[in-house]
Amino acid sequence: MIYNCDLPCSFFLSLLSVLGSSVVFIQQPHDLVVVAGQPVTLPCSITGYHGMVLWVKDGLALGVNRDMSGYPRYDVIGDHSKGEYHLLIQRTELTDDGSFECQAIQAATRSRPARLTVLVPPDDPVIIGAPVVSLRAGDSLNLTCHADNAKPAASIIWIRNGEVLNGAAYTKTLLRDGRRESTVSTLHISASNIESGQQITCRASNKAAPNGKEATVTIDIQHFPLVNLSVEPQPVLEGNLVKFNCAAKANPPVTHYRWAKRGNMITDATGDTYEVLVDHSFFTEPVSCEVTNALGSTNISRNVDVYFGPRLAAEPHSLQVDRGSDAVFSCAWIGNPSLTIVWMKRGHGVVLSNENTLTLKGVRQEDAGKYVCRAVVPRVGVGEKEVTLTVNGPPTISSTQTQQALYGEKGQIKCFIRSTPPPDRIAWSWKETVLESGTSGRYTVETVSTEDGVISTLTMNFAIYHCVFIQLCK
Numbered sequence: 001m002i003y004n005c006d007l008p009c010s011f012f013l014s015l016l017s018v019l020g021s022s023v024v025f026i027q028q029p030h031d032l033v034v035v036a037g038q039p040v041t042l043p044c045s046i047t048g049y050h051g052m053v054l055w056v057k058d059g060l061a062l063g064v065n066r067d068m069s070g071y072p073r074y075d076v077i078g079d080h081s082k083g084e085y086h087l088l089i090q091r092t093e094l095t096d097d098g099s100f101e102c103q104a105i106q107a108a109t110r111s112r113p114a115r116l117t118v119l120v121p122p123d124d125p126v127i128i129g130a131p132v133v134s135l136r137a138g139d140s141l142n143l144t145c146h147a148d149n150a151k152p153a154a155s156i157i158w159i160r161n162g163e164v165l166n167g168a169a170y171t172k173t174l175l176r177d178g179r180r181e182s183t184v185s186t187l188h189i190s191a192s193n194i195e196s197g198q199q200i201t202c203r204a205s206n207k208a209a210p211n212g213k214e215a216t217v218t219i220d221i222q223h224f225p226l227v228n229l230s231v232e233p234q235p236v237l238e239g240n241l242v243k244f245n246c247a248a249k250a251n252p253p254v255t256h257y258r259w260a261k262r263g264n265m266i267t268d269a270t271g272d273t274y275e276v277l278v279d280h281s282f283f284t285e286p287v288s289c290e291v292t293n294a295l296g297s298t299n300i301s302r303n304v305d306v307y308f309g310p311r312l313a314a315e316p317h318s319l320q321v322d323r324g325s326d327a328v329f330s331c332a333w334i335g336n337p338s339l340t341i342v343w344m345k346r347g348h349g350v351v352l353s354n355e356n357t358l359t360l361k362g363v364r365q366e367d368a369g370k371y372v373c374r375a376v377v378p379r380v381g382v383g384e385k386e387v388t389l390t391v392n393g394p395p396t397i398s399s400t401q402t403q404q405a406l407y408g409e410k411g412q413i414k415c416f417i418r419s420t421p422p423p424d425r426i427a428w429s430w431k432e433t434v435l436e437s438g439t440s441g442r443y444t445v446e447t448v449s450t451e452d453g454v455i456s457t458l459t460m461n462f463a464i465y466h467c468v469f470i471q472l473c474k
Contacts, residue, residue: 023049023107026083029100029114034092035208036120042087044102044111045078051106053085058098064105094118094151094179119208120180122150127202130217136295137223141189145215146182147204153181154204165189165200196221196251225250225291225298236278237380238308244274246289248298258290280308283336309381310335314356316373316387320420323393327360327367331385333375346370346386365391365418369452395419410459418453428458
């Protein structure tokens with residue numbers, strides 16, 4: 001085989017003579033694998049030969065003997081007197097990858113071809129979105145890692161807590177130089193298998209980087225505020241101070257607190273605590289804390305276990321009923337702790353009911369009067385409300401049969417009339433005289449209304465008289 005190269009004419013003339021009768025390769029180049037950037041030496045030792053030696057790569061001459069001026073990283077080393085023509089390549093590059101031969105030109109002989117394979121480690125892997133990947137709570141996670149410019153193509157594994165994660169998808173792309181490749185790996189993790197703060201590592205390796213290169217990403221799970229609203233102390237007597245504490249965990253961080261009571265904004269509370277002197281309304285009207293971050297808001301509310309005395313919730317009303325019918329009173333109280341309700345007739349010690357409702361069946365005239373609905377909160381307070389029962393029916397007149405007066409002084413006769421509706425007229429009569437009101441001679445009639453009825457008084461001398469009730473029909 002003849003190689004074309006730019007050499008002096010004297011060289012071609014020297015090809016006509018052979019400097020030794022027996023040329024033997026003591027050392028021949030052999031297949032080698034080297035990592036780019038490292039030096040490599042291709043051996044070549046020829047015994048019985050003192051002519052020119054040519055190194056050839058992929059069929060192209062590199063230089064004769066020690067003349068490698070066209071390749072600054074190449075050098076021929078060894079003792080030429082011993083026939084040593086080793087090719088040293090410093091800082092190997094991907095372009096050095098190929099087939100090499102050592103040729104004894106004047107002996108028209110050559111070594112066996114040796115394949116130099118240059119390996120290239122992958123670039124540092126890159127996880128898209130690193131160093132922190134954020135996602136919303138409940139969303140699945142997709143991570144993509146690429147390791148470029150490797151020969152051979154890099155293998156990628158995913159690691160979490162020291163364990164390899166399976167199920168990743170891979171793609172490889174051959175680059176324009178036809179030698180290096182880029183690898184892309186995509187990992188899918190379901191929402192149930194992710195925790196905030198976890199670190200996931202992408203490790204890329206090939207024969208040039210057996211220990212691998214790593215990139216790590218931290219998972220940041222973002223969520224609406226998680227809120228816990230506490231109230232201290234509880235229970236608490238009405239009028240005492242309580243403190244609301246709105247503890248929130250949020251990612252992204254909390255940006256705003258909003259307090260409200262029964263939907264009405266509390267303007268003097270802006271932070272995570274609220275202090276207030278409580279009244280009974282805090283027992284039924286909840287206080288709410290709304291916490292906001294960049295994702296949205298969370299609202300939580302609490303009532304306060306306030307101890308307070310009875311407060312009327314439904315007021316009872318006085319009744320006017322016909323005799324013989326039923327009378328039904330209702331009243332409702334609220335209080336805390338639980339209260340007891342008692343219905344009684346004013347002036348009587350008998351408990352008529354312990355319910356909100358008092359029912360009197362077939363009322364009689366004597367059932368008329370004042371009734372009391374009383375509520376008791378043990379060790380806290382008492383409340384009561386009075387109502388009147390008026391019974392419609394025929395009037396009743398009562399008077400002491402014998403009434404006395406001192407001789408020579410005015411005498412008075414009184415009679416009491418109970419009537420619903422009230423009487424239209426009341427008249428006194430004696431002999432043939434009838435007097436309803438006012439004065440007639442030595443006689444005077446006065447009428448006074450009371451809660452229970454009407455008292456009519458006749459002031460007179462000692463004659464015998466009769467009190468007569470008159471009610472006009474309507």
